[in-house]
Amino acid sequence: MINTFVVIFLTVIILKTLWDITLDIMNLRYSTNPNAKIPDVLKDKLSQEDFEKAKKYLKDRVLFGVVRKLTSLIVDLIFLLKVFPYLEKVLSDKGSTIFQAILFFAIYELIDYLVGLPFSIYSIFVIEQKHGFNTTTPKTFLKDQLLGIILTVAIGVPVVAIATLLLVKFQIWWWQLSILFIALMLFFMIIQPLFIAPLFYKFTELDDEELKKKLRVVLDKSGVKVPNIFKMDASKRTKKQNAYLTGIGKSRRLVIFDTILSYNHDEVLSVVAHELGHHVKRHIPKLLVINSLLVAFILCITNILYKFILNTGVFGLTQPYTTFIYAYTFIISIMFFLEPIVNYLSRKMEYEADEYSARLLGTSEPLISSLKRLVKENLSNPNPHPLYKIWHYNHPAPEERIRRLEELRVQNG
Numbered sequence: 001m002i003n004t005f006v007v008i009f010l011t012v013i014i015l016k017t018l019w020d021i022t023l024d025i026m027n028l029r030y031s032t033n034p035n036a037k038i039p040d041v042l043k044d045k046l047s048q049e050d051f052e053k054a055k056k057y058l059k060d061r062v063l064f065g066v067v068r069k070l071t072s073l074i075v076d077l078i079f080l081l082k083v084f085p086y087l088e089k090v091l092s093d094k095g096s097t098i099f100q101a102i103l104f105f106a107i108y109e110l111i112d113y114l115v116g117l118p119f120s121i122y123s124i125f126v127i128e129q130k131h132g133f134n135t136t137t138p139k140t141f142l143k144d145q146l147l148g149i150i151l152t153v154a155i156g157v158p159v160v161a162i163a164t165l166l167l168v169k170f171q172i173w174w175w176q177l178s179i180l181f182i183a184l185m186l187f188f189m190i191i192q193p194l195f196i197a198p199l200f201y202k203f204t205e206l207d208d209e210e211l212k213k214k215l216r217v218v219l220d221k222s223g224v225k226v227p228n229i230f231k232m233d234a235s236k237r238t239k240k241q242n243a244y245l246t247g248i249g250k251s252r253r254l255v256i257f258d259t260i261l262s263y264n265h266d267e268v269l270s271v272v273a274h275e276l277g278h279h280v281k282r283h284i285p286k287l288l289v290i291n292s293l294l295v296a297f298i299l300c301i302t303n304i305l306y307k308f309i310l311n312t313g314v315f316g317l318t319q320p321y322t323t324f325i326y327a328y329t330f331i332i333s334i335m336f337f338l339e340p341i342v343n344y345l346s347r348k349m350e351y352e353a354d355e356y357s358a359r360l361l362g363t364s365e366p367l368i369s370s371l372k373r374l375v376k377e378n379l380s381n382p383n384p385h386p387l388y389k390i391w392h393y394n395h396p397a398p399e400e401r402i403r404r405l406e407e408l409r410v411q412n413g
């Protein structure tokens with residue numbers, strides 16, 4: 001019985017990574033095969049040279065991703081089979097369970113961070129650099145890392161302490177833990193734009209007065225109250241372009257990446273109108289509800305497995321925090337197979353926001369042209385594999401978005 005469970009446990013974890021890698025390779029072969037063509041709707045903006053560049057970028061990222069994922073799998077297996085049981089034993093006489101849990105997670109996070117660090121460095125300073133996106137200096141990188149560590153400790157320690165307390169106190173803890181995690185999600189939504197993002201980026205008033213005036217007109221038309229319009233110095237880290245709307249009430253802010261200011265005004269307005277679409281169609285609260293239900297569901301079945309692991313003594317674990325990690329790792333690996341459902345909902349929302357943008361501005365032209373620029377300038381993959389899209393794409397492929405927008409144009413006459 002116990003051995004059967006260990007076999008199932010390891011099989012699921014390994015299969016998850018293997019399936020993930022299979023999808024990556026399938027996507028790479030599909031997108032870069034000699035017969036792959038530039039989609040019709042992109043032909044006017046995407047040259048053969050752009051197309052080749054996008055394929056090279058994809059190849060580098062996929063090969064990097066495969067190595068990264070295999071390394072993670074090996075590290076996870078070593079942790080689960082050797083390091084965790086060993087750490088648990090070593091820490092067993094070091095004070096209260098809560099203190100042990102904090103030490104345990106600190107050591108685990110540190111090793112995990114050190115394993116991931118070379119990959120972060122390679123991704124930014126080799127891959128992004130090679131393809132002309134990176135603008136991060138080593139100094140900015142170091143600062144980001146330090147800030148990240150400080151934030152992880154400041155937030156991680158109290159969260160681990162409270163979560164462990166709940167695990168120790170209750171047999172059935174899934175709903176208490178769900179409340180903790182959902183509260184944390186809400187907390188982040190509020191503090192992220194106000195306190196965390198400004199640690200990493202500089203936010204200043206948008207200095208293009210004409211654009212600001214046009215933005216105000218669009219904001220008024222949508223009826224969304226946005227007290228602040230900021231420019232963010234994204235160009236300190238990347239050349240990629242974006243804009244977003246975040247925060248609630250008086251702290252609500254529209255943030256424009258300085259990198260997108262090379263777009264013409266109509267294009268910027270169309271991207272902002274898309275963001276407003278998410279807001280007007282209440283996508284953020286909808287996603288919050290979906291994510292909260294998902295958290296509660298995951299923790300509920302984790303709780304069942306947790307009791308099973310404790311009762312059967314499989315893996316020989318004695319502590320609540322280690323038992324939780326095993327149960328949670330298993331459930332999360334299974335949840336990977338539900339990812340297409342969440343991404344389907346997300347893609348639906350993106351179409352709605354695109355449609356909103358086109359209706360608000362009375363034209364889909366500028367959004368179509370900014371999507372084309374995004375593909376060209378961000379080297380997006382013009383030909384993703386259909387199954388890969390179903391699995392991983394939380395946005396529809398640009399080609400599909402453009403086609404849908406062109407249909408709208410036809411309908412409107």
Ligand SMILES: [Zn+2]
Nearest residue numbers: 274278350353
């Ligand atoms: Zn969107």
